Amino acid sequence: MDSIIEGFLKAFSLIYNLDRELLGIIILSLEVSGTALIISAIIGVPAGAVLGLKKFPGRGFIISLMNTFMGLPPVVVGLFVYLLLSRRGPLGFMGLLYTSSAMITAQTILALPIVISLCQSAIVSVKPIIRQAAVTLGATPYQAAITIIREARYGILSGIIAGLGRAMGEVGAILIVGGNIAGYTRVMTTTIALETDKGNFELALALGIILLIISLLINIVLHLIQRKGMITTER
Amino acid sequence: MSLELRVANISNSYDGNRVLKDCSFSFHDRGIYVLTGPNGSGKSTFLRICALLEKPDKGEVGFLEDGIPLHENIQLQRRITLLLPKIGVFNTTVFKNVAYGLKIRGFRGSIIEDRVDKALDFVGLIHKKQQKALTLSSGETQRLGIARALVTEPEIFFLDEPTASIDHKNTEIVEDIILKMKKDRRSIVIMTTHDIAQAERLADRLLVMQDGKLSEKSFCLPG
Numbered sequence: 001m002d003s004i005i006e007g008f009l010k011a012f013s014l015i016y017n018l019d020r021e022l023l024g025i026i027i028l029s030l031e032v033s034g035t036a037l038i039i040s041a042i043i044g045v046p047a048g049a050v051l052g053l054k055k056f057p058g059r060g061f062i063i064s065l066m067n068t069f070m071g072l073p074p075v076v077v078g079l080f081v082y083l084l085l086s087r088r089g090p091l092g093f094m095g096l097l098y099t100s101s102a103m104i105t106a107q108t109i110l111a112l113p114i115v116i117s118l119c120q121s122a123i124v125s126v127k128p129i130i131r132q133a134a135v136t137l138g139a140t141p142y143q144a145a146i147t148i149i150r151e152a153r154y155g156i157l158s159g160i161i162a163g164l165g166r167a168m169g170e171v172g173a174i175l176i177v178g179g180n181i182a183g184y185t186r187v188m189t190t191t192i193a194l195e196t197d198k199g200n201f202e203l204a205l206a207l208g209i210i211l212l213i214i215s216l217l218i219n220i221v222l223h224l225i226q227r228k229g230m231i232t233t234e235r
Numbered sequence: 236m237s238l239e240l241r242v243a244n245i246s247n248s249y250d251g252n253r254v255l256k257d258c259s260f261s262f263h264d265r266g267i268y269v270l271t272g273p274n275g276s277g278k279s280t281f282l283r284i285c286a287l288l289e290k291p292d293k294g295e296v297g298f299l300e301d302g303i304p305l306h307e308n309i310q311l312q313r314r315i316t317l318l319l320p321k322i323g324v325f326n327t328t329v330f331k332n333v334a335y336g337l338k339i340r341g342f343r344g345s346i347i348e349d350r351v352d353k354a355l356d357f358v359g360l361i362h363k364k365q366q367k368a369l370t371l372s373s374g375e376t377q378r379l380g381i382a383r384a385l386v387t388e389p390e391i392f393f394l395d396e397p398t399a400s401i402d403h404k405n406t407e408i409v410e411d412i413i414l415k416m417k418k419d420r421r422s423i424v425i426m427t428t429h430d431i432a433q434a435e436r437l438a439d440r441l442l443v444m445q446d447g448k449l450s451e452k453s454f455c456l457p458g
Contacts, residue, residue: 133323136286137336138313138387147335151326 010202011209022206029187032100032174033167036107040115040167041160048119048159052152053145063120069113074106078176081106085177098179103187106173111163118162122155123148154225161222168214238300238314238390239263240285240423245294247280254280255291258449260442262391265420267413270427271434272444278427279320279395281444285425286317286393298391313340317393320400322380324368329360332368332379336387354386358412374405381412392416394426398433406433413437 014022051063083089085097085105096102126148134144149156171189178185180194188207195204240262247255254277262268270278283289285296287307298305298315305311316336325332333351342350355361358378363371371379377397384392397413398406414437416424428434434441441452 127323129319129321129323130325131323132288132319133325134335134339135312136288136317136319137339137383138309138316139339140309143339147325 004201007201007205011206014202014206015209019206022203022210024183025186025188025191025207026210028100028185029168029189032103032187033107033164036104036111036167037160037164039104039108040111040163044112044115044159044163045119045156048116048156049123049145049149051116051120052123053148063117066113066117066120070117072110072113074110074170074172075176077106077109078173081109081173081177097177098181098185100178100185102177103174103185106177107167107170110170110173111167114166115159115163118159119152119156122152122159125155126151154228157225158222161218161225165215165218165222168211168218237263237265238298238305238423240391240425241295241297241299242281242285243295243297245281245284245291245296247277247284247289247291247293249280254447255284255449256447258294258444258447260449260451262423262425264439265423266439267417267437268423268425268440268442269434269438270425270442270444270449271429271431274429276444277447278429278444281449282317282393282395282425282427286315287312288317313387314389315391315393316384316387316389318380318384318395318397320396322376322383324371324376324379326369327367328364329355329366329368329371329379330364333383333386336383340387350386351382354382357385357415358382359408372405374401374408377401377405377409378412381409385416389422391423391425394424396427396429398428398430410437 051059051066081102082097084091085094085102086092087097096105130151131144131148134147139147169189171193174185174187175190175193178187178190180186180190186194188211192204192207192211195201195207241260243259245255245258246253258277258281270281272278280289284291287296298307298311325335330351333354334347337347337350352361352364355364358381360371360375360378360382363375368376368379377400381394381397394413398409401409410433413424413426416422417437417439426437428437443450443452
């Protein structure tokens with residue numbers, strides 16, 4: 001019990017003094033997950049919009065696939081990206097293994113299905129009356145589609161933030177493809193795993209607290225967005 | 236240059252039930268045409284077909300300008316508008332809801348501001364301009380729908396049961412708005428209602444839909 005209390009005290013001291021190593025790990029984590037999220041949003045929102053708005057053969061299958069991929073085990077993704085980027089793999093010539101690019105790739109693969117699925121779901125839940133209203137007011141099919149996407153904006157934002165949550169909290173995949181190299185590919189989750197193994201609980205706890213705070217902030221933003229979008233009606 | 240609407244021998248069926256049977260009519264005078272009839276008689280289907288929202292199984296819907304038939308395209312669609320019983324409120328402010336039709340037509344800035352203010356003033360909602368549209372009451376929502384349509388200055392304005400889901404006080408307000416449109420005579424207004432008394436209060440010309448058949452009814456104007 002004493003060691004836990006001592007760990008917490010040292011952790012708060014590290015956070016309070018903005019320890020250089022701690023700060024570097026936090027910044028790298030935010031960079032990797034933030035970049036993965038931006039890529040996921042750039043690909044995922046249009047893909048979700050197409051799945052939500054267009055009817056085409058194979059659409060149902062793709063939606064089911066995306067829903068399944070939402071629960072992809074991170075270690076499997078890590079293994080897959082490792083095989084792709086390893087020296088003998090098809091993309092080995094790029095020399096990306098054990099770099100932050102490899103971590104971004106892995107996190108993008110994990111976040112993308114969440115962004116696509118939740119965007120698609122937000123778009124299909126817009127009431128058909130909205131499209132009809134747009135058309136009766138003179139919208140072209142493209143303008144009507146943009147109107148529907150705009151109506152789904154809170155759901156889409158929720159999807160993007162849920163993707164960020166998935167990317168930030170992930171450890172298995174980035175440990176495999178990033179290698180947890182100090183000052184280079186060491187992020188919050190991998191450091192927690194490593195430092196816990198070493199019995200160095202102060203840094204692990206400090207990072208755990210920060211990760212929890214970030215997670216809490218993400219959830220608060222998500223809740224606020226969902227509350228704002230909750231005023232829906234069939235009028 | 237004025238737009239007119241001619242429908243010829245329109246028939247339509249849903250699941251084998253014939254909803255419209257050989258309906259024909261020519262709407263060419265500016266003013267209020269009211270189509271009345273019992274619920275389920277085919278009024279709304281007729282209106283949706285006239286407003287180009289649905290295609291009939293048989294028959295023709297034609298828009299003409301100075302007797303010349305017009306092609307069914309976005310330019311024509313932007314000269315007419317239909318107000319549905321549930322208007323489909325966009326999740327934004329009252330102002331942005333009304334500005335929608337102008338924005339998609341490429342209008343910007345002060346033109347939008349002026350025309351939206353005018354339309355909101357016309358329906359008595361100017362004081363709610365910045366309010367979230369989804370927080371309006373049912374009656375106010377219906378008036379918002381009218382403002383949103385009127386701001387685009389439609390030459391033919393279809394209203395499907397505009398007072399069906401609102402209280403007595405708001406029905407009176409909406410009727411007053413329609414009577415103002417009647418006085419202005421800027422466009423052809425075609426509305427449906429199941430309320431015969433309301434139809435007679437508002438109509439310049441009264442049409443009756445009975446079992447999918449359309450006919451004109453002569454009536455004495457009140458007063």
